[in-house]
Amino acid sequence: MGKLTFKGDKKKKTKKVDNTTVSRQDPILPEKASAAIEGWSSATVCGDLKGPCIFLHGQSPPLALQHDSMTDSFLGLDNTDILSSKDCINFFESDLLEYLEIDRVEPNSTSQVFSIIPINDSNKSLLSASATEKFAFKHRDSYLSYNSNGTLELVPAISKNEIFTLEPHQIPNGVFWYIIASNGHKLTYTNSTYSFHHEEGTAFVIRVHINNTIKGSQLILESSQPTDSNTDVKKAIRTLYKETNGKIIINNDLVNRLKTASQRRELNEAIINEKSKYLSKW
Incomplete structure (x- = not known):
């Protein structure tokens, strides 16, 4: 779980939604979506x-x-x-x-x-x-x-x-x-x-x-196109998302842990560890 933030803690990124159309089913994300959407x-x-x-x-x-x-x-x-x-x-x-x-x-x-x-x-x-x-x-x-x-x-x-x-x-x-x-x-x-x-x-x-909602997590994954430097990390996030039935919480802390593991060539061990920590929350 990421740190809770309240109004006034830091400036929020504006999440623009088209108010001119009748259907509000498909919200518009910021152009550069990070590992977590604020709000x-x-x-x-x-x-x-x-x-x-x-x-x-x-x-x-x-x-x-x-x-x-x-x-x-x-x-x-x-x-x-x-x-x-x-x-x-x-x-x-x-x-x-x-x-x-x-x-x-x-x-x-x-x-x-x-x-x-x-x-x-x-x-x-x-x-x-x-x-x-x-x-x-x-x-x-x-x-x-x-x-x-x-x-x-x-x-x-x-x-x-x-x-x-x-x-x-x-x-x-x-x-x-x-x-x-x-x-x-x-x-x-x-x-x-x-x-x-x-x-x-x-x-x-x-x-x-x-970023904890099903559709929010999916939008984060879809908007984060893999590059040469982060392909393995993105694949690891997708694996965790799939193997936890969409229940894993995707945030910057998770991404940073996986990046560190990737640099150490310990990504597979990190995936197992993240699933284990998720199960042990009880």
């Missing part, structure tokens, strides 16, 4: 759900689920950053000339950010979890959970109450998700409180790093 995107499929994320609901302004460490409670607040449409990349079809506010949000505090951990029922292997709908959510050194009252809390380890199902629903201009507990109840925001007391839940938009 956040709305998750559209389960394969997008990895790495850092932010949970949003509501309309204008959208509310973000966040943990208040002072009171050890969960709040829905509108203190996020909302970018312009031209500075956003999303991978869903839309007939709107501007993305909805909820699909333009970026976090500005670590209190809003959770790390997604895919869960596989059979062997808890991340490599075989590309189609899973079950996940745990890590926040700092703890995991999102719910207690006997159905309200949210943080606990130090993963068990039954820390595994959630994410259920996607396609809508005309995006995708929203229900967060479902092991008891079948959906996470609901009512009276300024999050709880799992209802079968009809709150619809969430989940924002993730662009």
Whole structure:
């Protein structure tokens, strides 16, 4: 996972999207795409759900689920950053000339950010979890959970109450998700409180790093044409992407490790090591 960046940390590269056309299905990348595209995107499929994320609901302004460490409670607040449409990349079809506010949000505090951990029922292997709908959510050194009252809390380890199902629903201009507990109840925001007391839940938009999405990773690979100096590294990245079913996180740290290994003629060993580290994240 790359270092989290928030607005103001450093100047972002502008991600230009054509606002004059009706279809926003094919975003335009910067001319020189690096090993990672900066920014956040709305998750559209389960394969997008990895790495850092932010949970949003509501309309204008959208509310973000966040943990208040002072009171050890969960709040829905509108203190996020909302970018312009031209500075956003999303991978869903839309007939709107501007993305909805909820699909333009970026976090500005670590209190809003959770790390997604895919869960596989059979062997808890991340490599075989590309189609899973079950996940745990890590926040700092703890995991999102719910207690006997159905309200949210943080606990130090993963068990039954820390595994959630994410259920996607396609809508005309995006995708929203229900967060479902092991008891079948959906996470609901009512009276300024999050709880799992209802079968009809709150619809969430989940924002993730662009380079962690399936289509974002594919665009990075397609836009990075191999040259004589980096052919082996690009092939290694493609191999890792294929053998992890698109779940490996492609970022500059990964590329630099592979470049160093290539210079030392240890690239095959590095590929095995990267897959091993990916599996050991659990």
